[in-house]
Amino acid sequence: MSPRSEISQAKRLVVKVGSSSLTGVDGGIDSARLVALVNALARQHLEGSQVVLVSSGAIAAGIGPLGLGARPRDLATQQAAASVGQGALLAAYTQAFGAHGITVGQVLLTVDDVTRRTHYTNARRTLDRLLDFGVMPVVNENDTVATSEIRFGDNDRLAALVAHLIDADALVLLTDVDALYDGPPSRAGSKRIPLVSGPDDLADIEVRGSSSKVGSGGMSTKIEAARIATAAGVVTVVTAADRVTQVLDGQDVGTLFLPIGVRGASRRLWLQHATTARGRLVVDDGAVTALTHRKKSLLPAGVVRVEGGFQEGDAVDVCALDGRVVARGLTNYSAKELPGLLGRSTKELARELGPEYEREVIHRDFLVVL
Structure with missing residues (x-):
């Protein structure tokens, strides 16, 4: 089986989508973008894959209702926006997945849930049970009560840890850039990097942070998430949200990161990558x-x-x-x-x-x- 086929044929799949891929210019949820994502994931689910969606967007979804012009910088306003936006985001997912007959379950996690052993074990048990029931878990950080973990990298690291948590076969990181490039994508001559087989492949790559008004991550956080996931034996791909159908079909889009570790060594991998x-x-x-x-x-x-x-x-x-x-x-x-x-x-x-x-x-x- 080719690495690209491992994505399309994954029995357990984690898909992460960033705020900028879900929201419009006003910071609110873009229904067309959300429905397009849901349609692709619903098809994968109905074909037999167990899919966990790690979705940013709670803070971004609260920007419009609170009359804010951009993502707030102070913690209290971020938490207020998350409180307002989380309900709207879940309601949108519930309606969109419901059109396919799929039940949604919300799972809000904080750093403690993936760094303290008892919380970690409970989170894994909960996600396993939801998947056994055929539910689509929608995971997000609990931004309403989070502190420094709100700046966790726009959920990229969380998605990698969730992939590790449930022993996923593959991780898909969706963003607003179609792939990792060997220079800024806007620079003439920059080329897509289709495959990363190990850390040495990234030694000379120039990576910048986030330019999104609503997101907090960037390509650097995607690379770090891929490092965590591949160390746990999870094949990972980074691509644009509008190419989700193509990547789930196993097509040559985005940047594929090959596994460098072995799946199953959960305790030591958890200690290395999840604990603080x-x-x-x-x-x-x-x-x-x-x-x-x-x-x-x-x-x-x-x-x-x-x-x-x-x-x-x-x-x-x-x-x-x-x-x-x-x-x-x-x-x-x-x-x-x-x-x-x-x-x-x-x-x-x-x-x-x-x-x-x-x-x-x-x-x-x-x-x-x-």
Whole structure:
């Protein structure tokens, strides 16, 4: 099967659409654009694919009703616009998919839902169940209550994490540019890059940010999302929203990013790409060797310093003495509890403090070497 065919024949597919691809010049929802997208996804769904739509547009859809001239910059106004626009956006999707007999389910996620393990597991279970019911999940960031995550890259990174979350076969990132080019698309002589087989293919590419009045992403966020998805074994394509039918048919449009990782290693991929470190553990050279070469767990004896205010179960970076981040994992101790245990063996701690202290700082199953 060719990589392009993997898109058209994907059993599980995540499609992300940006604000600028859904809205008109006034910032409101462009019904014709939305219906065209829905028609393409509905056909894919009815042919047997399980499709998850990651849709921006809540903030953009609220611009018109609030009388704003452009996407607001301050957080409070962004949240107000999202509150007004989210309902309008979902109503439009409900009506458009309903014309095909497809039920829509809204899933609003925040960074915690893809970075904290219990939330992550619950989000995956919910999406799996919706797909089992034949529902079309429409995913968006919960912009009404989000803080810094509103600037997550116009949902591009979220879409890659959702593809990882549900073990998707393919990811389609729809934007207002038809492909990645080797220079600015408006520059004479710039050429489309049809295929990216690895990071080296992008070494000399000039990429600029967003020029959209309603979106927050740009081609750089698409490339970062593709990097996350392909590391999880998910073939990814970036193209314009008006070419969605062509890309779902497996035609040579947009830029195709080949997988560079293996699907299924969910826990470590999640730790590497989804988690946000809430502290740092500085370890000695022996611990670095044990973690990176011998695939061991991190024990209290190897930790020399604790930084940050993390809690038990939080993700933390593990650093060498020179400051290099060598791993990330979920700690079994809080930042307050850990300093009194440093440099001591688990057997010694168990004898002195009780058997519950005969445990690793980070178990190997919950640690990824970076």
